[in-house]
Amino acid sequence: MIHNATLGNNIRLIGEEVSNVRSVSIGIYIKNGSVDETILNGGISHFIEHMFFKGTNKRTAKQLADDMSRIGGRINAYTSKEYVCFYAHVLDEHLNVVIDILSDMLTNSNFLKEDIDKEKGIILEEFAMYEDNPEEVVIDELHGIIWPNQPLGYNIIGTKENIKNMNRNQLLEYVNDRYVGENIVISVVGKIKFDEVTSKLDKSFSAIKTGKAVNREQATIYVPSKKGFVKEIEQGHIAISFPSINYFSDDTYALNIISVLLGGGLNSRLFQKIREDKGLAYSIYSFIETFHNTGLFTTYAATSVGQMEEMYYGILEEIAQFKKQGITERELIEVKEQIKSNLIIGMENMSARMSHYGKGELLLNRIRQQDDILSRINSVTMEKVYQLIQETFDFEQMSVTLVSPDQSLISQI
Secondary structure (H helix, E strand, O other), X not given: OEEEEXXXXXXXXXXXXXXXXXXXXXXXXXXOOHHHOOOOOOOXXXXXXXXXXXXXXXXXXXXHHHHXXXXXXXXXXXXXXXXXXXXXEEEHHHHHHHHHHHHHHHHHEOXXXXXXXXXXXXXXXXXXXXXXXXXXXXXXXXXXXXXXXXXXXXXXXXXXXXXXXXXXXXXXXXXXXXXXXXXXXXXXXXXXXXXXXXXXXXXXXXXXXXXXXXXXXXXXXXXXXXXXXXXXXXXXXXXXXXXXXXXXXXXXXXXXXXXXXXXXXXXXXXXXXXXXXXXXXOEEEEEEEEOOOOEEEEEEEEEEHHHHHHHHHHHHHHHHHHHHHOXXXXXXXXHHHHHHHHHHHHOOOXXXXXXXXXXXXXXXXXXXXXXXXXXXXXXXXXXXXXXXXXXXXXXHHOEEEEEEOOHXXXXXX
């Protein structure tokens, strides 16, 4: 059974008591990401996430790490386009300790100038590491060209200039504005007593003010685009994308079925045709990204420079065939079972369950219960899948990014 509560400062709490485990996963979700930034402060959400690990008025950065090490737990954080998450996984007997650590980080962090200056160098190194990963580059560059001059198209890390210009007052003002009760969800799953956890969290996070939730009503405008980037790498990397649904859409489950069938596994159309039959790629897959008011259906692939052109047109041909032929009844039945199995097995993991609840409450203001999800997957029809295939794969709306060491390849897209 899922429990709900609201703390005194309007932080929403979601919890589930799971008696047959000995661990607890906790996640603190803040509705603030790169989509809420401007061109002048892009990267600030990610920078702030890092700073919360740099020491408080009670613990140094080393003591934060030592305290987690003593209880054998895991603690980390990440920044996404639409939210920031701080999470931990510990034995149930250590839950109070990890709550103390997380609350100390989020309410008492120092943001010392010397730590900020040091972190600039660390994040610039992270930026360099990102630039050495062409798979990430090709997707981020895709976001940048299809959502030009719009926050959803910004790189989560930010720009080098913005990173260098971060200052203490700027960071603290942003925290004061965004890290507020109405903008936060805490999700706790595992061997817990919900009432006790509620009381503990209410006291530990009481220093956070109520504030106002982020408003995301501004439309995002998609611009079909194609662009190539020259980079000294061994392979060419390509992303082919179509505008798609947002995460509120009832078509979520039908689109997941389409994604699995086209490029979601070993027996998907693209894997079998491009990799197994033609031997044109080692890595090829499709995935869906959904946001507040838009989404993308993207296929990514990488191969040697000499095969890039053949692979690119091979992917387009397979998508066109998929659009023309649709799917069979047997494929629909099989992929439904695959998706349901992955869901059920995944939700047996406490961290995955905690994440599902936290993100659902934060972004959707509701939690999709497992039985409801299974029912919705079962209810997807052949007609709905065919309709969504036609709507999604509009080649006039297609966007492409290519990262390659060969300048001549860029003209091929």
